[in-house]
Amino acid sequence: MKYIYDDLAGKKILITGGAGFIGSNLAxxxxxxxxxxxxxxxxxxxxxxxxxxxxxxxxGHFQNLIGFKGEIIIGDINNPQDLALLENREFDYIFHQAAISDTTVLDQELIMKTNHIAFLKLLKIAQKHNALMVYASSAGTYGNSPAPNVVGAGEVPENAYGFSKLCMDESVRKILAEDPQRRIIGLRYFNVYGHNEFHKGQTASMILQLGLQAIKNKKVRLFKHGEQKRDFVYIKDVIQANVKAIEAPVSGIYNIGSGNARSFNDIVSCLKAHLGEFEVEYFDNPYSFFQNHTEADISLNEEYLSYIPRFTLEDGIKQYIDEIKAIAEKY
Ligand SMILES: NC(=O)c1ccc[n+]([C@@H]2O[C@H](COP(=O)([O-])OP(=O)(O)OC[C@H]3O[C@@H](n4cnc5c(N)ncnc54)[C@H](O)[C@@H]3O)[C@@H](O)[C@H]2O)c1
Structure with missing residues (x-):
C-alpha cells in the first residue's frame, strides 16, 4: 500500500518547538x-x-539541531510579530510542539498564554492555507484519574500545565464540532524518553535521570517506594504517531503511549540489566501533586491512526542505553 507520507516531496513542514526534544527528533x-x-x-x-x-x-538547544539542513526561524509563539513570519509561508503540515513543557512551573498566566492562546493563533495560520495541524497534548490532562486513561473521560488536570493542554483539546473539540472537515490531530503524549532529551535538565525523563545517577553515583534516588506507575513511551513511537497522523482519515484526539503502565522500580531493573548492580534509596515525595498511575488506552489508535507502539520499556532502554552512557561520560 502506498501512503501519502511516502511522497512528501516539495511539501512544506513546520515544526514549532523544533529545537526541543520531540521537535528535533521530528525534524x-x-x-x-x-x-x-x-x-x-x-x-x-x-x-x-x-x-x-x-x-x-x-x-530548546542548538545542539539538538546540529546537522539539520532545513530552515530555522527564531521566534516566540507569544509574539505576534514572530508569528507573522509564519503567516504566508503556506505550510502543508504543522507539527506544533512548542510549549512550556515543564509541569512544575507555577506562572499560570504565562502557561495559558504560551500553551493555549498561541495555539489558537497557530490554528488560524493552519486554517488559512488548509494545513494539517498535528499538535502535542499531554497525559497531564488526566491528572490523577484512574488508569487506564481514555480520551473523553477523567479529564481532570491537577496542574496549570495539564489544564492548558486540556484547553487546547477543548478548543479543538469545539472547532471540529462546528467544522468536521478541519484537519486537526491532537496527540496526548504520555511520558516520553529517548534521544535529545538531555537539554531538558531536571524535566528530562526518569529513564535518563535514573540512568545518569546509576552510572555516576552507583546509586539512584526514588520516591517511596518506587511502585508509582507511568506509561513510558519511547521517542520512536512518538515520531511514528506524528507521521501516521498525516494519514489519519478523521480528525481527533489520541493517546500516545506504550499502552502499558510500568513502575519506577521496573526502570531500575531494566537499567541494572545493562549497568550492573547499584543502590536504590527511597525518600518521601515532596510534591503535593504527582501522577501515581497513568496508562494510555490506545484501543482506537490502530483503527484511526494506524499507530501500534513498537517499543516496550525494555526495548526502549536497550536502544537508549549507549546514549545515556555517552552523556554520563561527557557531562
Ligand atoms: N516529553 C514528554 O514526556 C511530553 C509529554 C506530554 C506532552 N509533551 C508535549 O510535547 C511537546 C514537546 O515536548 P518536549 O518534551 O520536546 O519539550 P521541550 O521543552 O524539549 O520542547 C519544547 C520546545 O518549545 C520551545 N518553546 C518554548 N516556549 C516557546 C515559545 N514561547 N516560543 C517558541 N518556542 C518555544 C522550547 O525552546 C523547546 O525547544 C510540548 O508541547 C510538551 O508539552 C511532552
Whole structure:
C-alpha cells in the first residue's frame, strides 16, 4: 500500500518547538526519510532566563539541531510579530510542539498564554492555507484519574500545565464540532524518553535521570517506594504517531503511549540489566501533586491512526542505553 507520507516531496513542514526534544527528533525524521520535503523549525531557543523553580524558561538547544539542513526561524509563539513570519509561508503540515513543557512551573498566566492562546493563533495560520495541524497534548490532562486513561473521560488536570493542554483539546473539540472537515490531530503524549532529551535538565525523563545517577553515583534516588506507575513511551513511537497522523482519515484526539503502565522500580531493573548492580534509596515525595498511575488506552489508535507502539520499556532502554552512557561520560 502506498501512503501519502511516502511522497512528501516539495511539501512544506513546520515544526514549532523544533529545537526541543520531540521537535528535533521530528525534524531529523523528515530530513532523513523525506529529503525532498522542505522542513522548517520555529523555536525561541534557550536564553539565560529562568523560572522561579530554577529551570530554564525555554528548553530548546542548538545542539539538538546540529546537522539539520532545513530552515530555522527564531521566534516566540507569544509574539505576534514572530508569528507573522509564519503567516504566508503556506505550510502543508504543522507539527506544533512548542510549549512550556515543564509541569512544575507555577506562572499560570504565562502557561495559558504560551500553551493555549498561541495555539489558537497557530490554528488560524493552519486554517488559512488548509494545513494539517498535528499538535502535542499531554497525559497531564488526566491528572490523577484512574488508569487506564481514555480520551473523553477523567479529564481532570491537577496542574496549570495539564489544564492548558486540556484547553487546547477543548478548543479543538469545539472547532471540529462546528467544522468536521478541519484537519486537526491532537496527540496526548504520555511520558516520553529517548534521544535529545538531555537539554531538558531536571524535566528530562526518569529513564535518563535514573540512568545518569546509576552510572555516576552507583546509586539512584526514588520516591517511596518506587511502585508509582507511568506509561513510558519511547521517542520512536512518538515520531511514528506524528507521521501516521498525516494519514489519519478523521480528525481527533489520541493517546500516545506504550499502552502499558510500568513502575519506577521496573526502570531500575531494566537499567541494572545493562549497568550492573547499584543502590536504590527511597525518600518521601515532596510534591503535593504527582501522577501515581497513568496508562494510555490506545484501543482506537490502530483503527484511526494506524499507530501500534513498537517499543516496550525494555526495548526502549536497550536502544537508549549507549546514549545515556555517552552523556554520563561527557557531562
Ligand atoms: N516529553 C514528554 O514526556 C511530553 C509529554 C506530554 C506532552 N509533551 C508535549 O510535547 C511537546 C514537546 O515536548 P518536549 O518534551 O520536546 O519539550 P521541550 O521543552 O524539549 O520542547 C519544547 C520546545 O518549545 C520551545 N518553546 C518554548 N516556549 C516557546 C515559545 N514561547 N516560543 C517558541 N518556542 C518555544 C522550547 O525552546 C523547546 O525547544 C510540548 O508541547 C510538551 O508539552 C511532552
Amino acid at each position: 531529523f525524521y523528515f530530513q532523513k526519510h523525506h529529503p525532498l520535503a522542505k522542513v522548517y523549525v520555529f523555536d525561541k531557543f534557550r536564553s539565560d532566563e529562568r523560572f522561579p523553580n530554577g529551570h530554564f524558561k525555554s528548553l
